[in-house]
Amino acid sequence: MTQAIALPLPRVARPSAYDGRVRNQSDEALGRRAAGGDPAAFEELVVRYQDRLYTLALRVTGSDADARDCVQEGLISAWRAMPRFRGDARFSTWMYRIVLRKAYDSIDRRRRTPEPVEELHAVAAVVSEADRIDLLDALAALELDFRVVAVACDVVGMSMEEAGRLLDLPPGTVKSRLHRARARLAESLDRERAR
């Protein structure tokens, strides 16, 4: 005889302000409404960008928990700063920039407080046991300057011009860094295949 077990489903409360009437509006129009204090407009922006913002934060920090904190804090900061958004950049670039700054802060904090030695040994043991480095591990091992360009262009899907605006870099620098990042990743994959 089988027993039915009722598992409580995680309750995801949909804020009452979100009613879908803002779905067809452009980012800029939503930004203007959010700047005026409209939470429904801001929520639509959250819905549109949360995955991409989370991806950016996750691939730059390399940590789920840090990425979540970065996106959450970044979105709250964006809501507070909405009245100051001048509209001279694309709204998406502005939000990416806020979250990226949080990601940099998170990396800095981690550098200042290194992980306990035991944990590092445990991670090293797992890696050597599996004896493989996949592409995302190689991406996480890249230097930050190259990693962030590869994440912006290849993972999030920004154009080089957009990535340049996000990172305050000329398109030529973005292009060269992206080329070098891909080359290093290709070397890592070749080493993986050679094993």
Place this chain on the structure above:
Amino acid sequence: MSEPHEEIARRLTELGRAEAPPDLRGEVMAQVAAEPRRRQRRSPGFGALVRPATRIALVASVVLAAGVGIAHLGGGGSTSSPMVSTGSGVIPAAAESSTDKGPAYAPSTPAKSTTGTQLVGSRDARYGASSVQVRGLVIDRVTARSILGRYFGRPDAHGYIVARVPAEDFRSFGFRLAASALRSDSLSVTLDDRQFVRILLVAARDRRH
């Protein structure tokens, strides 16, 4: 883009994307709802424009007042050439020629230095009938020295007082002051023709002749 690079870009796009945690949006919007309600952005009002101007005007008036005060303190020192010393008993002849000049000032309290010495010009038993009531603006250099001691050294017995006396009182005051100075060991008086009276306090052993 070379073939390996294309493959890298394609695989990064496939593998790298992630979905935000499902409860992230709810948490963010709960925090947004908990934020204090914002006011609509407005253009700066009249008050916002006036406030900095008021602040600037206030600072300017303080600086001006300080400048005037310093000019008054320094005024006694710059009038040394026409002065006639009465410390050695010389009657101030220059005083007589200047009684009509200069502005009159409102009566003030008798001058008193911070060192506790009752100065000529106030009613003091030490000087008896010869003491006079100074009516006018009195600038006390001893006080200035005590306030600005950090910059000018500690106040000492060699400080002097500058008094500006109304024109109508200047002549009689000058004669009485000179007479007081003749009988005093610790006082030297100088008058000039701009209704300034400098009363030099001198320690007895350092009395200048």
